[in-house]
Amino acid sequence: KNLVVLTKMTSPTCKLYKRPFTVCIEGNIGSGKTTFLSHFKQFDNTTVLQEPVELWRNVAGINLLELMYTDPKRYSFLFQSYVQLTMLQLHTYKSAMPYKIMERSVFSARCFIENMKRTKLLEDVEVVVLEDWYDWCIQNANIVTDLIVYLRTSPEVVYNRMKTRARKEENSVSLEYLHQLHNIHDEWLYDQTLFNLPAPVLVIDGNKSLEEMVIQFENCKNLIFNRKE
Numbered sequence: 001k002n003l004v005v006l007t008k009m010t011s012p013t014c015k016l017y018k019r020p021f022t023v024c025i026e027g028n029i030g031s032g033k034t035t036f037l038s039h040f041k042q043f044d045n046t047t048v049l050q051e052p053v054e055l056w057r058n059v060a061g062i063n064l065l066e067l068m069y070t071d072p073k074r075y076s077f078l079f080q081s082y083v084q085l086t087m088l089q090l091h092t093y094k095s096a097m098p099y100k101i102m103e104r105s106v107f108s109a110r111c112f113i114e115n116m117k118r119t120k121l122l123e124d125v126e127v128v129v130l131e132d133w134y135d136w137c138i139q140n141a142n143i144v145t146d147l148i149v150y151l152r153t154s155p156e157v158v159y160n161r162m163k164t165r166a167r168k169e170e171n172s173v174s175l176e177y178l179h180q181l182h183n184i185h186d187e188w189l190y191d192q193t194l195f196n197l198p199a200p201v202l203v204i205d206g207n208k209s210l211e212e213m214v215i216q217f218e219n220c221k222n223l224i225f226n227r228k229e
């Protein structure tokens with residue numbers, strides 16, 4: 001009985017509430033996701049949500065990102081479960097702006113999990129637990145994405161960028177690891193054979209110079225802002 005009353009009361013409000021058009025920017029480590037986000041910070045109609053790397057570096061004083069790289073067998077599960085939580089927090093972040101742009105998503109976190117599964121850094125049972133959490137959240141939390149922008153970049157290019165930026169936790173990341181992650185992102189977003197796609201995909205060439213990237217970002221912005229409802 002209560003439920004009926006509640007439904008009657010909430011339905012007009014639901015119609016009035018318009019959620020933002022939500023874009024997730026995806027791509028390998030060092031593919032330029034942060035630069036893409038920075039481009040959108042200049043528009044006051046968009047909420048820009050950066051990936052919570054700083055949170056991963058300081059979990060009650062512990063650098064979990066560093067632990068994952070220094071002892072992956074021991075810490076990959078813990079790290080990925082924390083990534084999953086912090087990504088869900090971004091997905092459920094309420095914004096009054098018409099557009100919301102997020103760096104990565106709970107969907108691409110699965111690329112890392114898949115790679116750790118293939119390379120046996122995660123035990124089969126650890127993968128099952130992460131996937132069960134994932135499935136439950138997808139079914140029960142209201143996670144909607146309207147567009148995925150894939151910054152497709154060659155592993156050699158991202159390897160050089162990563163070396164130049166020299167994030168201390170990443171000094172053990174090999175070119176081979178970047179190849180593996182690239183292949184999984186490609187299987188998912190380019191070949192579209194790996195996981196279900198939560199939204200249409202727009203592929204951008206991430207190998208270009210910064211100047212050329214800005215032109216592509218502008219085209220992408222026009223496509224997003226001028227789309228037909």
Ligand code: DCP
Pocket residue numbers: 027028029030031032033034035051053065080083104108109110112113170
């Ligand atoms: N990471 C991970 N598992 C995840 C997400 C990220 O192991 N599910 C790691 C990989 C990197 C670091 O976290 O070492 C940040 O990775 P991202 O590719 O998400 O972010 P970048 O800062 O490298 O992105 P870009 O250079 O494209 O801005």
